[in-house]
Amino acid sequence: MAEEAPEPTPAPRSGVLGRGSYSEVLRIGEILRKETVGGILLVLAAAVALIWANSPASESYFALRDFRIGYEPWHLELSLGAWAADGLLAVFFFLVGLELKREFVAGDLRSFTRAVVPVAAAFGGVAVPALVYAVINLSSPETLQGWATPTATDIAFAVAVLAIVGSHLPSALRIFLLTLAVVDDLLAITIIAVFYSDDLHLAPLLLALIPLALFTVLAQKYRRFFGLKPAAAWFILLPIGFAVWALVHAGGIHATVAGVLLGFAVPVIRSRASGGPGAGPGLSEIFEHRFRPLSAGFAVPVFAFFSAGVAVGGWSGFLSALTDPVTLGIIAGLVAGKPIGIVGTTWLLTRLTRVTLDASLKWVDLVGVALLAGIGFTVSLLIADLSFGDGGTTNDHAKVGILTASLTAALLSAIILRSRNRHYRTIQAEEEIDADDDGTPDVYQHGQPHHP
Template identity: 45%
Template sequence: MAAAPRERSPFLGLLPLPERTAVAQALRTETVGGLVLLVAAVVALVWANTPWADTYERIRDFHFGIPALGLDLSIGHWTADGLLTLFFLVAGIELKRELVVGELRTPATAALPVIAAISGMIVPAAFYAVTASAGGGSLDGWAVPMATDIAFALAVLAVLSTHLPAALRAFLLTLAVVDDLGGILVIAIFFTSDLNFAALGAAFVGLFIFYLLQRLRVRGWWWYGPLGIAIWALMYNGGIHATVAGVAMGLILRTTRDKDEELSPGERTSHLLHPVSAGVAVPLFALFAAGVGVSVASLVDVFTQPEPLGVVLGLVVGKTLGIFVGTYLAARFTRARLNPELAWADVFALSALAGIGFTVALLIGELAFPDPVAAQPVKAAVLIGSLTAAGLAAILVKRRNGIYRRLYEEETRDEDHDGIPDIYQRSTATER
């Protein structure tokens, strides 16, 4: 007699313990980095609106580097093309981990977050396109409202002192990981300058060598550090945004452990670079990208010009509706059963929280509108849209925080102090 098929765990139900531990470690660093990011954004806004704004611009536009290698960049460009590569390297490692052992490892578990993320990118872009077209504006910024900034979102949750269950945080993290991949594909495909095929060919040769070193189990930063910098420089000179190199190397790094390893190369690299990415690279980018002059006229421009208005509507309305409707339809199509302890209102709150675009949205805004004058209203729209989405999510999340607190306490209670939450021991006993 055939065994009965194992019942699938409910959508947003209790995570397996190893997955919960990995998610908690990743989000802890992101939360701290998000708080630093908030501070950097506030400093940039204040600095750009004081009598010392010209000093801010001089520092941001100061050039240095190695002209002979095509790397004579401003500080603003170093943070966007250089430091953000660390952010996308860590994102690439996290995506690889999700594909190998996380929520994206099987079609059944990947369907919901992937569909939600894709609809959460398509709908905001559509909102922008319709708004810009109706107002006779430029369609160049269609990709700006597609992004989700997981660090900023988690910082909002930290400020609110919420107790989201691990499954909700994991769903948000997976959404952001797929979103980051979508963002980097958009950057690679649609925002490339004149291609230098010789440099690009050399960059791909470097990536192949990187792959071989991983396959041959070669260890040592002295191999990968110089090679990674060379790949980054070649990718930049090849005409493709240099952050693509970060994602490519992150996807190549091995995330499964050999028998003699305590950590895989991907885990070691992530543990080393994640604090630098979240606490230094992203905040420095924000410091030199979020410095927007704010005035009554500039605020009026955000809501009267089609391009910035499209960004605001895309982040606040498009992102929320896209993720929520995509998740709801995917759940109905796959017959996924929502955790009975939660409601669709919780998915709606997370969808609103994902409307915080900030870091990647600012980056795409700079690429879509290279003229600083044209970019200013779009940057202001990213800030206003992200703050509006954060405020809406705060209201929705706080309404449900009593439920979240109870679920959080249940899944973290450890009365026997053995380091394993009691709920997992009860689950094991039930299965036996």
């Protein structure tokens, strides 16, 4: 009697937010430690600005913010606040470009199955807050233009909160938050370039292609041309990068776009002529180590100092701001729209595709991280300025909404993640066991899940 053929085994469903590779965990952990310091400085700078702007000495704050310096023929006579927004934030977005390119070239996200979830979640976390804001401001065309204000996540602020309340959370959640925020920033800068660039001047933009091409060639082939050590390459590339920034600024596109383009131009992996991937860190990693302290420790906090200073007008002024559809749209977009977009998109993926939440996590973990992504500070403040102009009641109310929403999202996420952190603390020691003493925890070698 012939044996019956066994039924085919169904294809396994891949887990969403799995651990990833141990090398990626170590790299992300180093980035998050640096961003934590930057987040603390950012919060302190914003607090000082808010207190100063509402103190008896408030006029001196606004006089400092509006003090103009620069060279007008190059369209570079700007206020200190504008220099911080247009200039210093370009450093921040340069790092965004570096990080995003590295994720897709050499990180875990070079795999489509790992990239699809955080990328899709980022799109959901941008679309839903924008829709929420638009619905609330639908009857007011003059405020509807601020629809993109609640779409961005402030990685430094969010990571600072995560470091305080989530020291034992799974590394997968930290990687997810960082990836989500990086893609989120890319979407935000795309929105800025497309929707918030006006009065375009074609000649400077075309001229910007020349130094950008030169920057790209020298970044890729700097050893062949100059024989320089990687650490010294930035002495040549920095002036060329500044020329790209200045021409893009003069062309009418927000100059932070230049930062992302320059970041994309830097190679992640060393060429074969330079020894290949095994010959040490590439130029992207070297630049990241050099510029991240500048971004997190100076550029972003200074921008926050000049942008977060808003004259609230006391308790009555705060309550008045809360009745403005702009304020309500931003708060609802960040506190409710962000987590709904992120968690909802991830949930849909688990229903429509062959992915499922990793066995080591619970949906409440994702809700906590999604609430954390509702901290929209740096880029949200930038978009508010672009939407409503510097100063003015509408812009002040928008900033009240951003500050209120960011604080609310931070508190709500802290409540959830602190509880989950206590739970994960009890199983973390088991995950760090390295039975064969090879330097890599066994859980990253054998993929043994720990069920919460």
